[in-house]
Amino acid sequence: MTDCILETRNLTKEFSGFTAVNGVDLKVQRGHIHALIGPNGAGKTTFFNLLTKFLTPTDGSILFKGRDITRMRPADIAHLGVIRSFQISAVFPNMTVLENVRLALQRKLGVAYQFWRSDSMLHRLNDQAMALLEDVGLGKFADNITEELAYGRKRALEIATTLALDPELMLLDEPTQGMGAEDVGMTTELIRRVSADRTILMVEHNLGVVSTLADCITVLQRGAILAEGPYETVSKNPEVIEAYMGASDVEHA
Amino acid sequence: MNKTFWIILFVLGLLAPFAVYPVLMMELLCFALFACAFNLLLGYSGLLSFGHAAFFGSAAYITGFVMTQWNFGPFSGIVAGTLFAGALGLVFGLLAIRRQGIYFAMITLALEQIVFFLSLKLPFTGGEDGLQGIPRGMLFGFIDLNQPLNMYYTVFAIFVACFWLIHRTVHSPFGQVLRAIRENEPRAISLGYNVERIKLLAFVLSATLAGTAGATKSIVFQTASLTDVSWHTSGSVILMTLLGGMGTLLGPIVGAFTVVGLEHELSGIGSWVTVIIGMIFIVCVLAFRRGIVGEIGRLWKRSF
Incomplete structure (x- = not known):
């Protein structure tokens, strides 16, 4: 048994000359809340849409529990237990x-x-x-x-x-986007509660939420991984601070 | 809509041939069924097909053919027409269902033009004349459909049965998924529903029932003509559905009665009918977009 539930190998997506996601190798540990952060345009949403099969990768592969799901259709991966949410409220x-x-x-x-x-x-x-x-x-x-x-x-x-x-694996696309402070607190609490026995991979802008919830953080920049690790490590990484202009993490954390 | 309301409509349907010319009434019911079948696709699945006359008309031809050439009775004749329309719907659906919006409409229109062309050219379709003199025959061997009342109640029974099936489909587990797809397709996909197959089933159901309407009409009028497969008929069913109110069960019936009724009442003024119906349609789209039934339903909800 591997404890790596989701893995991407050299995942790449090009849009006519522009590389949105560039050779990303990501491993998500079973039972973790894994957060994906990065400045605007870093390729988070594209990466997310690749994982959920709403986009087809140009290169690389996606493995769920060791099984290659790169060529599967969106509805099929839902049957395997991978369920996504959307940035805009999907009801x-x-x-x-x-x-x-x-x-x-x-x-x-x-x-x-x-x-x-x-x-x-x-x-x-x-x-x-x-x-x-x-x-x-x-x-x-x-x-x-x-x-x-x-x-x-x-x-x-x-x-x-x-x-x-x-779901075994929940993929949440910016769960607190557009929320007031009160709702953010409520949603954070909710995600923490439902994360028992599950794995969650989330894209999130709000570093406050990420710092309280995530076991592991991956920082994307220009379609590639810039840094990875627990919040304490990642937030002290000088490259990450620079990518965020040293502003937002101080403000939110 | 409560039960009493439907019972009143049912009783009115039973009494209608004593107040209205039965052939007109049958024409109204055939087009109402056609519009209801179309509405299952447009109103409940959100797919605009521009080729529904292909199912309506080809079923009419097939029914006419098997009844004149192979001596089928009216029941098996209608079943044959209906099944053919369903199979044709499967073919259309498989080709068109992956496309959305205007592309979907254009593909269905193109396929319908092919069916129109075949109806004109194939050896057994009677070319420009269509099929004439289709016998009404004896239903189940003992009900003489040449009697207007027998014919009327047969059409009425077919209508009620198909309408019930549409009602049931809308309020079924399948109907729930259809509704979900219409409201938020990506979400329905992410919940694991095979959206294309669900839409395909809706398309085939709609085509099949449109076929029933066409097959029935061919027996009532004893003809199958090129008009039945022409794109005018496809357009006219869209008009009926929008005018009556798409996505409501009653809307297409009201729309079909309005359009066919007007054509009939105003037939004295010739082609001006088209202009009048066109004007009504424009007013409808500008002033009450939900259609007649949709607007009444909204006022009803507001006042309570």
Whole structure:
């Protein structure tokens, strides 16, 4: 058994002459919260989209639990237990909060193509969905239309939906982006709580969040790894400080 | 929408042939079914097909062919037309489903033009004349469809059954996934749903039911013509769906009744009908985008 759950080897993505991700070798340890940081344009989101198969790499490979998933389709890696979130809040806006979570639970029933059955058969998932909503503090909003939720709560719902699939590896794309201080605290706490028994790889701008949560940090710059290690080491690395103009980490940490 | 409402509509449907000319009523129901099938794709899956007449029209031809040449009865004739449309839908779907928006619409339009061309050129389609004199025949061997009322209730039964199936599809586990894809496709993918296959199934279902509508129409009018497979018919079903309100169950029915009813009522003024319907469509798009049923539904919700 290897304790490295996700590995990339020489992962590269070129967009007509511009190399967004340049030969990245990354290893994510099982059970860790691994954060991916870097200045704007460092290639974080591209790298993230490569991992989740929303983009196809130009070169290199991606291994999940030692298995090559480089050529798989996005829906297939979800079946393996790799579930991603999105930078913009990824909810189903006109469905109720409960229906959002239930939709994730529904996949395991294998009834996605059954157009001749009544959807009341999905009610058996309601208790499980409620439990997940209670977990993220959304129990009393279950019957609200999702669109009406405050931004921070939508992000919490997104995490509940992701958890519904019981992923081995959660990929979170800037989970606290655009949040007020209060929501950031709530979300940080939530991520910490759900990280038990799971591995999380997150892209995050907020160094405050990274410093409290992450076991390991990878700093990307111009599509390549600049530094890697625990927060204490990385934050003292002179190159990293320079990349961040010495400003933001002092401000947030 | 509550049960009483649907029961009232059902009873009205049963009584209709005593108040309205039955052939008109049957035409209305055939186009309403066509629009409902189309709406399953546009309104509930978010896919705009510009080639739905291919399914409607080819089913009409196939039904006409098997009934005139192979002496099929009306039931097996409609089944044959429907299955053919479903198979054609699978072919169209496999070719078009990976494309989105305008590209999807253009591919379906191009494929529909091929079907139109074949309908004109193939030896058994009757060329410019189409198929004439399709017999109505005896349903299950003992119901004489040449009796207008028998024919009407057969069409009505087909309509109700298909409408029920669409209703069920919308409110099924499959319908939930369709809705999710329409609201946020990347998220549905990341939850592990095979979006292309789900869309393909929706496309095939829609094509199949459009075929049922075309097959039924060919028996009612005893003809299958080039108009049925022309892109005008594809356009007209889009108009009906948008006018009535896409994404609502009742909308396409209201839209089809409005368009076909107007064409019928105003047939005295000739081609001006097209202008009037065009004007109505423009007003609809500018002033009430949700369509007739969509707007009424919104007012209803607001006032409570």
